[in-house]
Amino acid sequence: MKKIILSSFLLLIPYLIFSQNTLKGKIMEKNKPKNNLGIEGVSVHWLHTNISAITNKKGWFTIPYKTEYKKLVVSYLGYKTDTVSITNLKPIHHYLTIESELEEVIVRTKKKTIFKSFLSTANVFTVNADELLKAACCNLAESFETNPSIDVSFSDALTGTKQIQMLGLTSPYLLISQENIPSVRGASQVFGLTFTPGTWVESIQITKGAGSVVNGYESISGQINAELVKPFSDNKFFLNAYSSLNGRLELNTHFNQKVSDKWQTGLYIHGDYRGEKFDKNNDNFLDNPLSNQVNVMNRWQYVDAEKGWVSFVNIRFLNDKKQTGEIDFNPDTDRLFPSSVPTANDTWGSEIDTRRFETSAKLGYVFPELPFQSIGFQMAYSNHQQDSYFGQKIYDIEHESIFSNIIFNSIIGDTRNKFKTGLSFTHDNYEELVNITNYNRKETSAGAFFEYAYDNLNDFSLTAGLRVDTHNLLGTFLTPRIHARYVPWQNSVIRASLGRGKRSANIFAENQQLFASSREINIDNSGGDIYGLNPEIAWNYGVSYMQKFNIFDRKGDITFDFYRTDFNNQVVIDWENPQEISFYDLDGKSIANSFQVELNYNIAPFFNFRTAYKYFDISTDYKSGNLQKPIQPQNRFFANLSYETPQKDNGSQWKFDATFNSIGKQRLPNTMSNPVQYQLQEYASAYQMLNLQITKVFSDKFEAYVGGENLTNVQQKNPVLASDDPFGSNFDTTIVYSPIFGRAVYTGLRFKIK
Numbered sequence: 001m002k003k004i005i006l007s008s009f010l011l012l013i014p015y016l017i018f019s020q021n022t023l024k025g026k027i028m029e030k031n032k033p034k035n036n037l038g039i040e041g042v043s044v045h046w047l048h049t050n051i052s053a054i055t056n057k058k059g060w061f062t063i064p065y066k067t068e069y070k071k072l073v074v075s076y077l078g079y080k081t082d083t084v085s086i087t088n089l090k091p092i093h094h095y096l097t098i099e100s101e102l103e104e105v106i107v108r109t110k111k112k113t114i115f116k117s118f119l120s121t122a123n124v125f126t127v128n129a130d131e132l133l134k135a136a137c138c139n140l141a142e143s144f145e146t147n148p149s150i151d152v153s154f155s156d157a158l159t160g161t162k163q164i165q166m167l168g169l170t171s172p173y174l175l176i177s178q179e180n181i182p183s184v185r186g187a188s189q190v191f192g193l194t195f196t197p198g199t200w201v202e203s204i205q206i207t208k209g210a211g212s213v214v215n216g217y218e219s220i221s222g223q224i225n226a227e228l229v230k231p232f233s234d235n236k237f238f239l240n241a242y243s244s245l246n247g248r249l250e251l252n253t254h255f256n257q258k259v260s261d262k263w264q265t266g267l268y269i270h271g272d273y274r275g276e277k278f279d280k281n282n283d284n285f286l287d288n289p290l291s292n293q294v295n296v297m298n299r300w301q302y303v304d305a306e307k308g309w310v311s312f313v314n315i316r317f318l319n320d321k322k323q324t325g326e327i328d329f330n331p332d333t334d335r336l337f338p339s340s341v342p343t344a345n346d347t348w349g350s351e352i353d354t355r356r357f358e359t360s361a362k363l364g365y366v367f368p369e370l371p372f373q374s375i376g377f378q379m380a381y382s383n384h385q386q387d388s389y390f391g392q393k394i395y396d397i398e399h400e401s402i403f404s405n406i407i408f409n410s411i412i413g414d415t416r417n418k419f420k421t422g423l424s425f426t427h428d429n430y431e432e433l434v435n436i437t438n439y440n441r442k443e444t445s446a447g448a449f450f451e452y453a454y455d456n457l458n459d460f461s462l463t464a465g466l467r468v469d470t471h472n473l474l475g476t477f478l479t480p481r482i483h484a485r486y487v488p489w490q491n492s493v494i495r496a497s498l499g500r501g502k503r504s505a506n507i508f509a510e511n512q513q514l515f516a517s518s519r520e521i522n523i524d525n526s527g528g529d530i531y532g533l534n535p536e537i538a539w540n541y542g543v544s545y546m547q548k549f550n551i552f553d554r555k556g557d558i559t560f561d562f563y564r565t566d567f568n569n570q571v572v573i574d575w576e577n578p579q580e581i582s583f584y585d586l587d588g589k590s591i592a593n594s595f596q597v598e599l600n601y602n603i604a605p606f607f608n609f610r611t612a613y614k615y616f617d618i619s620t621d622y623k624s625g626n627l628q629k630p631i632q633p634q635n636r637f638f639a640n641l642s643y644e645t646p647q648k649d650n651g652s653q654w655k656f657d658a659t660f661n662s663i664g665k666q667r668l669p670n671t672m673s674n675p676v677q678y679q680l681q682e683y684a685s686a687y688q689m690l691n692l693q694i695t696k697v698f699s700d701k702f703e704a705y706v707g708g709e710n711l712t713n714v715q716q717k718n719p720v721l722a723s724d725d726p727f728g729s730n731f732d733t734t735i736v737y738s739p740i741f742g743r744a745v746y747t748g749l750r751f752k753i754k
Contacts, residue, residue: 023065025092027055027074039076039096041368047071047083049457050415054369064414065089068458113642114147114600114610116546116557121453121461121485122211123495123544123561125149127204129229134642134657134693135707138242138250138272140201140226141193145691146659148598148612148638149206150224153631156513157719157733157740158324158350160288161191167208167221167540167563167594168616168632172503172510175211175219178226179312180378181360182216186428187384187399189510191354195318197270197295199240199252202229209542209563210481210499213449213465214407214420217479220501220538221565221592228314231256231266231301235752244746246288247276262304270295279327280742281715283723285733287741289324308366308374318356325349325391326726336392338435348726350390350516358382372418373410379403390515391726396433397509402426412452420451420465434508434521439531443504445471459487473529477502491548498541504530505571507583514581517732518722524584534585537568542594556601565592574622575630576670578678579729588621592629606644613637628667631737633686635664651700659691666737671721678721678730684737687714700754706747713743 027042038059045052046069053063063072065086072092075081079096086092113131117124127147135145141162144150151165164171176184176193184192204226211223238254249272256266272293280287297316302309323331329349336342360380367373384399407422424447432439451465463483470476481499488494507523514521525532542563549556567590574582598612614636618629628634638661645654666684693707716738722730 021065022062023072023086023089023092024060024062025072025094026059027061027076028059028093028095029079030095030097039079042074042076042096043371044072044074046457047073050455051457052372052415054371056369064416116559118493118546118548119461121455121463121495122483123208123497123542125206127206129202132198132201132204133695133705135659135691135709138198138248138252139194140196140198140204143198143201143204146640146657147206148610148614148640149208149596151614151636154736154740155190156516157285157736158289158516159191159322159352159513160740161194163190164193166206166224167542167565168592168618168629169221169565170510172505173220173501173538173565175215175223176226177215177223179228179360179362180215180225181362181380181403181405182218182426183226185218186401186430186506187386187397187509188356189506190512191320191352194293195295195320195356196226197252197268199238199254200228200268200270200297202227202234208544208561209497210483210501210540212463213451213467213479213481214405214422216424216426217447217467217469217477218501218503220503220536220540221563228299229254229266229268231264231299232303234266235754237751237753239751240748242746242748244744246278246741246744247274248288248746249273262302264301264303266299266301268297268299277327278741281717281719281740283718283720284326284328285720285723286324286327289322291320291322293318293320295320306368308368310364310366312360312362314358314360316356316358318354320352320354320356322352323349335389338392338394340392342392342727346727348391348731350388352386352388354384354386356382356384370410372415375409376407378405378407388512388515393515394433394435395508395512395515398431399509400429416455416457418453418455420453421449423448430506432508439508441473441530443471443473445469445474461485474502474504474535493546495544495546496542498539500537500539502535502537504535505533507531507533507571507573511573511581513734514575517581517734518727518729519575519578519732519734520580522580522582524582526585528585531583533571533583534569536570538565538570539568540565551601554602554604556599558600559596559598561594561596561598563594567591570620572620572622574624575734576622576624576627578669578671578674578732582623584623586621587623589626590620591618593617606646608642610640610642611638624670630669631666631684631735633664633666635662635686637662647697651697653697655693655695655697657693657695661689663687663689663738668735668737671735674721674730680721680735687738688712689714689739700752702749702751704747704749706745708746709744710739710741711743714739715742716740 026038028038040057042055044061051064053061055061072084072086115126132143144152152162155161155163172189207223211219234256236256240252242250251271253269258264274291278287295318300313302311326347329347331351334347362378364376380403382401386397388395403426405424409420411418426445428443430441447467447469449467453463455461465481467479479500483497486494523531528534544561546559570586570590572584572586595615601609603609616634618632619626640659642657647653664686668680668684671680690711691709695705697703719736719740721732722728
């Protein structure tokens with residue numbers, strides 16, 4: 001008998017333990033208390049946690065419980081959201097009130113333009129649309145000038161294209177995606193950021209260090225994801241017109257139309273024109289290219305919240321043309337071909353003609369009775385064609401790409417243990433012509449991934465992921481990544497990350513500026529499958545500490561970041577010989593150390609201050625020895641001040657924004673073998689830049705802005721080496737370390753109908 005009782009007791013232990021750690025309850029409607037019928041689908045969760053549950057058909061729910069949980073939030077569409085105090089595990093019966101019975105309450109608050117999540121396991125922050133409007137933001141490449149974590153620079157003295165860096169590494173080492181679909185890669189690596197207009201962007205999520213395995217294996221230094229405006233939430237009509245004294249004109253329009261209760265469509269049109277010639281430094285070369293871009297996107301959105309379905313379909317076409325070179329260059333009469341013999345009367349010029357078509361589809365389903373469980377499918381196709389020449393050098397590339405991804409999200413036990421798993425497929429077909437040599441290839445990869453996330457809802461969270469991919473040129477390989485978060489004390493958080501990345505270097509597409517010189521191109525074939533080179537492999541690891549504070553009753557935070565990237569292999573770009581550019585596999589050591597301290601402080605209501613200091617130590621073993629990366633300042637200082645006047649009832653207000661950058665000295669590539677008149681010093685001097693913008697908001701429909709970039713009027717002397725002999729052996733436009741154009745003033749307006 002005792003054995004039976006003991007056995008029964010042991011069998012009941014799991015049930016007793018479980019029952020002591022769960023709360024049970026029933027949710028009903030206040031207007032119908034007598035029928036005792038519950039409400040199905042009501043969401044309940046513990047305040048300040050991710051622990052949640054959903055009521056069943058009879059209105060009952062069961063939710064995990066800990067003694068520190070005191071407040072239970074009960075919410076359901078159409079009813080007042082309630083917060084219930086819980087003092088014991090006695091089952092509760094709660095009645096909801098229909099929302100229509102409530103009096104109207106208006107709450108106004110100011111959303112942060114850059115949001116750093118305190119709860120996120122990864123070191124990620126979000127830049128919203130208001131932050132993008134603080135500068136002359138006309139495309140994604142120009143969206144980071146008020147952000148201290150992303151460095152913006154020019155790639156050459158001809159195209160004027162802005163390039164970005166994070167953790168001291170250029171954009172090819174970033175995974176740049178659009179709504180989590182890889183977008184700026186392959187043939188679009190150099191100019192791709194200029195192909196997304198700033199007004200199309202709703203927000204940007206920036207992840208430092210190793211990213212998620214869900215998004216692929218290519219990222220090394222971080223991830224940037226741009227979320228586009230949604231037809232359901234965007235304005236019915238939007239117009240942005242921009243004009244700059246450097247001859248740049250832009251126009252953006254959005255048209256959104258509701259098709260049905262579940263379907264909405266948007267038509268987005270972008271035009272960019274620069275037709276005026278400028279040569280402020282009198283070197284006979286254009287300071288900015290002549291350009292013309294037409295960019296059109298049609299976007300469809302489907303939402304069925306009741307059944308849990310959401311979908312997006314995008315179709316987009318772009319035509320972008322650039323002409324640069326000498327002031328008098330006429331492409332109809334002056335173009336020279338590789339077989340031509342230049343004379344003293346010939347002029348040097350370049351044209352870059354890009355046509356791009358892309359379409360993508362996303363489909364997501366959230367299980368109505370299991371809101372923590374979902375499945376998503378992504379698919380994208382793009383065709384990128386670029387026909388270009390630089391003087392007598394030809395560079396043509398066509399890149400056709402297919403991408404697909406399927407992701408399943410759910411939990412293990414409860415919402416403290418979550419996971420993502422899925423499959424991905426990528427196919428890239430490259431047809432590449434460099435002068436008379438074809439570098440055609442196909443890359444195909446298929447992968448599977450699993451990512452586990454744990455959050456104790458208090459002071460610790462962990463995300464660990466692993467993916468395996470098989471690639472026709474890179475082989476079969478694993479990609480591990482891990483992020484951890486710990487809260488040592490109140491209002492502080494420590495994050496750490498570790499991850500591996502692997503990628504094939506598109507040496508010509510990623511370094512097109514090198515064609516605009518007389519340098520001879522050399523590839524040291526090491527037997528690899530891509531240009532005779534091996535894939536790039538690197539480990540990135542780092543730590544971040546953020547502390548929030550309150551001084552003089554004003555909020556602020558300070559963040560310390562340190563990240564290091566170690567390359568197992570890197571395709572070294574060696575331009576230490578001014579007569580050639582060499583590509584070869586790393587033989588030795590290549591590292592990138594990045595340290596940043598950032599301070600954010602709310603000085604007064606609507607008056608914010610942001611500042612940062614960054615130090616970089618980026619070195620590589622070249623054939624000539626270990627050297628610091630050229631045209632990379634070791635020290636950078638950033639400061640931003642923004643102020644807004646209180647908003648009036650009609651929405652009118654003033655906005656002021658100022659951004660200051662101090663760029664430290666930079667090592668320049670070796671030019672000592674050039675004739676004396678074409679030699680550069682070992683280091684470029686430090687310089688400072690100031691940008692200002694003033695916006696007048698007249699109403700919630702109309703606003704105008706005026707601003708200036710590089711108001712300190714910094715201009716690089718002799719950005720084009722041997723500009724007097726562009727077909728000679730010393731001609732070079734690639735050594736650009738500061739602005740070329742000088743001061744630029746702009747103005748614009750925005751009009752919208754909600």
